[in-house]
Amino acid sequence: MPAEIYLNVAVSGVLTGLVYGLMALGLSVIFGVVRVVNFAHGEMMTIAMYLAVALFSAYKLDPLVMLVPIAAVLFALGYVLQRGLINPFINRPEHSQFMLLVAVALIMVNALLIAFGPDARGVQTSYAFASFALGPLIVDANKAYAGLAAVTVAGGLFAFFRYTLTGKAIRACADNYAGALVVGLDVKRLYALTFAIGSACVGACGSMMVLLVDVTPPLGPTYTLLAFVIVITGGLGSMAGALLGGVLIGLTEAVGGLLFTPSAKSMFTFAILVVVLLFRPQGLLGKRLT
Amino acid sequence: MIPLLTDGVPRRGLKLLAAFSVALLAAPLVASDYLLTVLILVLYFAYVGQAWNIMMGFAGQLSLGHALYVGLGAYAAAALYVHFGVGPWLGLWVAMASAAAAGATIGFLAFRFGVGGVYFAILTIAFAEFARIGFDHWSWLGGSAGLFLPVANYGGNDILTLRGSPTMFYYVMLAMTASAFVLCHVLLRSRIGYYWLAIRESADAAQALGIDIFRCKMVAVVVSAAMTSLGGVLFAFYYNNLFPEQVFHISRSIELILGPIIGGIGTLVGPIVGAFLLTTLAETLSEIMRAVGIDLPGIKQVFYGFCLLGVVMFLPDGVWPPLGRWLGLGREEGDRGSGEGKR
Numbered sequence: 001m002p003a004e005i006y007l008n009v010a011v012s013g014v015l016t017g018l019v020y021g022l023m024a025l026g027l028s029v030i031f032g033v034v035r036v037v038n039f040a041h042g043e044m045m046t047i048a049m050y051l052a053v054a055l056f057s058a059y060k061l062d063p064l065v066m067l068v069p070i071a072a073v074l075f076a077l078g079y080v081l082q083r084g085l086i087n088p089f090i091n092r093p094e095h096s097q098f099m100l101l102v103a104v105a106l107i108m109v110n111a112l113l114i115a116f117g118p119d120a121r122g123v124q125t126s127y128a129f130a131s132f133a134l135g136p137l138i139v140d141a142n143k144a145y146a147g148l149a150a151v152t153v154a155g156g157l158f159a160f161f162r163y164t165l166t167g168k169a170i171r172a173c174a175d176n177y178a179g180a181l182v183v184g185l186d187v188k189r190l191y192a193l194t195f196a197i198g199s200a201c202v203g204a205c206g207s208m209m210v211l212l213v214d215v216t217p218p219l220g221p222t223y224t225l226l227a228f229v230i231v232i233t234g235g236l237g238s239m240a241g242a243l244l245g246g247v248l249i250g251l252t253e254a255v256g257g258l259l260f261t262p263s264a265k266s267m268f269t270f271a272i273l274v275v276v277l278l279f280r281p282q283g284l285l286g287k288r289l290t
Numbered sequence: 291m292i293p294l295l296t297d298g299v300p301r302r303g304l305k306l307l308a309a310f311s312v313a314l315l316a317a318p319l320v321a322s323d324y325l326l327t328v329l330i331l332v333l334y335f336a337y338v339g340q341a342w343n344i345m346m347g348f349a350g351q352l353s354l355g356h357a358l359y360v361g362l363g364a365y366a367a368a369a370l371y372v373h374f375g376v377g378p379w380l381g382l383w384v385a386m387a388s389a390a391a392a393g394a395t396i397g398f399l400a401f402r403f404g405v406g407g408v409y410f411a412i413l414t415i416a417f418a419e420f421a422r423i424g425f426d427h428w429s430w431l432g433g434s435a436g437l438f439l440p441v442a443n444y445g446g447n448d449i450l451t452l453r454g455s456p457t458m459f460y461y462v463m464l465a466m467t468a469s470a471f472v473l474c475h476v477l478l479r480s481r482i483g484y485y486w487l488a489i490r491e492s493a494d495a496a497q498a499l500g501i502d503i504f505r506c507k508m509v510a511v512v513v514s515a516a517m518t519s520l521g522g523v524l525f526a527f528y529y530n531n532l533f534p535e536q537v538f539h540i541s542r543s544i545e546l547i548l549g550p551i552i553g554g555i556g557t558l559v560g561p562i563v564g565a566f567l568l569t570t571l572a573e574t575l576s577e578i579m580r581a582v583g584i585d586l587p588g589i590k591q592v593f594y595g596f597c598l599l600g601v602v603m604f605l606p607d608g609v610w611p612p613l614g615r616w617l618g619l620g621r622e623e624g625d626r627g628s629g630e631g632k633r
Contacts, residue, residue, distance in 0.1 A: 037408055085603075092606060094407060095352055099551055099602045102544060107595035110588035118587065217588075221540060225419065228412050236408075267423045270416045274399070277413055281405050 004136045009254045011139060015147035017250020019208050021243035022150040023223065024230035025157065026201030032237035033174040033194040036086055037094070039101035042223030043108040044199055048074055048206025049215040050116055056123040056210075063123055063207045064149055071153075071203035078199025082192040090191070105220065113217040122214035146208040153204045154243055157197070161239070170194050174237070226266075229273045235286025244284060248272065303619045314464055318457045326456045330528070332569045333463040334521060339549035339561030340470040341517035346547070347556035348474075348483065349510035350490030352407070355396075355414030356518050357542035358421050359389040363519025364526035364537055365425065368437055371451075371527075373430075378452045382523045386516040392417070393515025394508065401507045406493075415540060422538035432532070439530040452527040459528050466524065467562070470517060474558055482509055490556070552601050554608030563610045571597055 130141035161167040234245025256268035367381035447454030488496040553564025
């Protein structure tokens with residue numbers, strides 16, 4: 001095979017990986033602060049994807065334009081979920097939280113199945129088959145736009161956590177729970193806000209993802225798992241790590257699918273996870289495990 | 291032997307257990323074919339739930355990939371039978387050995403490097419998924435097209451090759467569930483059982499007391515994996531078909547652990563109670579749906595989800611601890627207590 005094919009596949013893998021990275025970023029933010037493993041993460045993303053598909057097929061609204069309202073809807077969903085259901089579970093053991101979110105995920109997947117049926121749904125944007133030629137590289141327009149949008153949202157999130165007072169307060173909760181309580185931060189509200197921000201992340205990510213793949217209800221658990229693998233590879237609690245992990249996994253999937261059969265591509269993902277867990281259990285950019 | 295089994299168990303508990311056992315033994319005499327298949331399912335989940343409980347409930351290691359051991363057991367025994375005509379009673383040793391080897395590998399990798407908690411859980415999922423995709427591409431075992439066991443002589447019950455009627459499978463499954471129950475009871479009262487509980491409550495404190503926590507965790511994962519694989523062997527010979535997408539799928543792993551969690555983690559009776567509740571709930575829901583005439587795919591699972599939600603929210607320790615107290619049986623030694631105070 002000529003070298004350009006590898007290069008093209010690699011670029012497309014990196015662009016998809018950026019979208020994966022944003023999804024994982026949402027999970028990482030939630031776990032890093034609230035210390036709850038969101039086992040309904042991928043399911044929330046499929047909700048966003050169905051929203052994007054429904055808006056597109058009904059009103060011809062472009063998913064990338066709808067990114068903001070869809071993220072807002074998921075923000076609200078995340079806030080309510082944390083405030084109503086998850087907050088009483090904050091001090092419960094891990095398996096208890098896990099069960100709660102598995103139940104939530106089960107309800108979400110099957111509610112989507114009832115609402116939209118088992119068939120794959122997708123969008124056909126005007127630029128679906130367009131592409132940019134950069135020298136020997138041919139970049140798919142869908143992927144380019146999605147990757148760009150992912151970088152923009154991630155950048156906004158970085159800025160929020162670094163420069164705004166609320167962002168700093170949330171980081172304070174993550175660093176020192178007791179300390180945050182002592183200085184008078186409303187930890188409950190900040191937890192709900194964090195969960196909402198993490199959910200908005202997957203909301204935005206879902207509206208990009210519909211450009212790349214068709215959505216079916218069982219896609220939810222698959223993406224939950226993928227988000228975990230990425231977060232652990234990149235380093236739990238590290239925002240840059242989530243993006244890096246996403247790009248790495250996206251790249252591996254793409255190249256693995258090219259070299260072997262596409263259906264075996266996630267084997268490489270898990271192989272990376274195992275290697276990382278063995279030699280660097282805190283993840284590529286993670287802090288030391290405590 | 292007998293005192294080892296009965297010491298410290300309230301007399302009331304023994305009587306209830308005896309009554310329950312008699313009811314289960316007599317069930318095939320009165321149960322319809324449909325009810326019998328439901329009961330087989332209940333016993334299967336009680337059995338694998340009991341096996342999972344050794345790892346999570348006793349030793350405190352959360353495994354979310356137990357479908358791996360079910361699948362390895364099922365495929366090992368089925369492949370030996372299909373390709374070489376080796377019966378399940380020989381095949382089950384291979385099944386247990388391969389599952390134990392897989393468990394030991396995962397345990398060795400994780401516990402050596404101090405991988406625990408959520409990380410360990412994800413590692414177990416990763417191995418199960420790895421196996422799922424691997425078996426999907428392994429043509430000798432049928433690949434994604436599935437592996438089928440011959441179902442020629444359904445006339446008589448042949449216990450040696452596990453070919454026969456649901457009643458036979460029911461009794462085999464009942465024997466397995468009862469043995470698992472007794473084994474777990476004995477384990478909990480053995481030295482290693484107390485070590486496990488100590489590690490579950492505080493690994494650091496256990497280590498400080500001189501317990502070899504690496505070795506104890508390894509024993510837990512190997513015993514649990516080997517026991518789970520036997521469930522897989524029976525699964526293979528009962529259903530006669532195996533697909534990697536179904537056997538190794540993460541939803542199988544989750545399904546398997548719901549019983550003990552609902553019933554009460556770390557208790558001996560919990561996995562059995564949980565399996566009864568969940569399977570009965572699922573079957574009742576399908577019956578109601580059929581009666582009302584609603585045929586929406588997924589609506590059953592939505593109800594299922596809400597029921598789960600209710601149990602997790604209002605009965606945090608599972609159903610058995612409060613139920614046991616209500617029956618006047620007091621607390622079991624494996625009972626976790628309130629489970630509060632993570633932070």
